[in-house]
Amino acid sequence: MIAKDIIDLLKKNFCLNWNGIHGVSHWSRVRLNGLEIAKNNGANERVIELFAFFHDSMRENDSYDPLHGKRAAKFIEELSLHFLGINQQEKEQLMTACKHHTDRLSDTSDKTILTCWDSDALDLGRVGIYPLSERLNTNFAKQDSFIKKCYARSILKP
């Protein structure tokens, strides 16, 4: 779970609509998607939960904002390991996952980072996009049945 003091910090710093397309209901679904993939592939659940709640937290608009992942990584960099509840290696995974979640410039084979990215892409239904399996990275996420399940969740009203 995400601790209340983390939620409070995110809320204080989030400058968009908390209930909007890049807000907390999106973050919660990304968390669920990621945890379900992690159960299958052993990705790091703590990093996945934090990614879900931090990756879009520094967005400045709901459309084109190519640097928001980089800003999220910078925001995380300032936070202590104790506050985040992770170790240094996990913090680095989390920062890389956030920094490159839209540009995918990190040529990584790290299953935790790839799971983070899939968990976000699987929530595209909320903006009218059906996730394509060729855009996903992990075998579990690529399954038609799982894509369908995440899509159905993503188009539900919060």
Ligand SMILES: [Fe+2]
């Ligand atoms: Fe996102």
